[in-house]
Amino acid sequence: MRSAHHSGDAVGRSIVAALRAAVSVALLSLCLAAPSLAAEEPVQTEASKAQVAKLLDKMGEYYSKAGTLAERRAAFEQLMQQTPGPSKVQIRQVDAGGVAAELIWPARVHYALGKRAILYVHGGGFYSGSLDTHRASAASFAKAASADVLLIDYRLAPEYPYPSQIDDTLTAYLWLLDSGYESGNIVVLGDAAGGNLAIQAVLRQIKLRGPPPAAVIAISAVTDLAATGASITTNAANDPFGNAFQIEAARKAYLGDRSPTDPRVSPLYADMKGFPPLLMQVGSREISLDDTLRLADRARQAGVDVTTEVLPGMVHQWHLFPFWLDDARKSNQRAAEFALQHFADKPRP
Structure with a gap:
């Protein structure tokens, strides 16, 4: 997400350096909500390291000369076009209260359409990502969680700045309620910038005193647009998709002159009281x-039931590549199980 005035070559050098960085990182904790359930700190396997290295090589083919936001938007689309498409699902185009979307559900016997739903808010820095980049991921969650998935094509910055993206997310959630899905059977899932939007839409719904979803899943979530976390610096050499220039360009495109510490745009500064159960997954290299x-700490202090998973050696949005990464398959399955645990109506065996 480098700003437009930085050259593609400079971005290329930055990404190449990141790709050459050691995949192995310090051991990290898999933090669960209940300390008594905490497991031993996981270590990334050699097989996992090799898989991530191959993924980074593939990413570098598309991002190495993408300097502007428009170029990075196109690179993301081109990369995801090389990945396997969805299988064993039904897909229908829908108008979710004025928001373009696709409703995706498992194509199998004994599946009850209209019972459980996942509202999927794709990532892409607020300025990229689409139905095409996330359709396969949405389909995999539909099958694993035995649920309908509403994948929304929300408006993108800079053409549509804040609060268009949050407006579209909340509109889609209300459309699900109006369509007969009960709040206790809806889970909101977002990755990267989509994780931000998922959390912010639910916070707004709570503030409006409307029924919140059963749970929220945030993967690689961007929660602090002020970029004050220490990992912004400490993981700079490990994350091929993130640096200060990219963050600044995306932030300006999305927020303009609005303060990045406004709790309405950065969940880190928001009051999380009353928030539904929350699963947060993140890669150690991000x-x-x-x-x-x-x-996660702030939410726990507010009384939220939080489950946090840190995946050793994983890069930003690793979960989009379960066909290349064993760890992505495993973490996605855990996310689906989290959704299943919180749906009021459980699927038939």
Whole structure:
């Protein structure tokens, strides 16, 4: 997400340096909500390191010369076009209260359409990402969680700045309620910038005294647009997608002159009281690592039931690549199980 005035070559050098950085990082904790359930600190396997290295090589092919936000938007689309598409699902285009979206559900016997739903808010720095980049991921969650997934095509910055993205997310959630899904059978899931939007939309729904969803899942979430976390610096050499220039460009495109510490744009500064159960997953190599850890702590202090997972050696939005990363398959399955645990109506065996 470098700003437009930085050259593609400079971005290329930055990414190449990141790709050459050691995949191995310090051991990290898998923090669960209940300390008594805490497991031993996981260590990234050699097989996992090799898989991540191959993924980074593939990413570098598309991002190495993408300097502007528009170029990075196109690079993301091109990268995801090389990945396997969805399978064993039904897909229908829908108008979710004026928000373009796709409703995706498992194509199997004994599946009850219209019972459980996941509202999927894609990532992409507020300025990129689409139905195409996240359709396969949404389909995998539909199958794993035995749920309908509403994948929304919310408006993007800079063409549509804040609060368009949050407006669209909340509109889609209200559309699910109006369509017959009960709040206790809806889980909101967002990755990266989508994690921010998912949390902010639910916070707004709580402030409006409307029924919140059963749970929220935030993967690689951007929770502090002021970028004050220590991992912004300490993970700079480990994260091929994040640096100060990229963060600043995306922030300006999304917020303009609005303060990044406004609790309406950065969940880290918001009052989390009354928030539903929250699962936060993040990779150890991400510059936004502290965005997850600090918000998780803040939410716990507010009485929220929080489960936090830190995945050793994983990069930003690793979960989009379960066909290349064993760790992505495993973490996505845990996320689906989290959704299943919180749906009021459980699926049939």
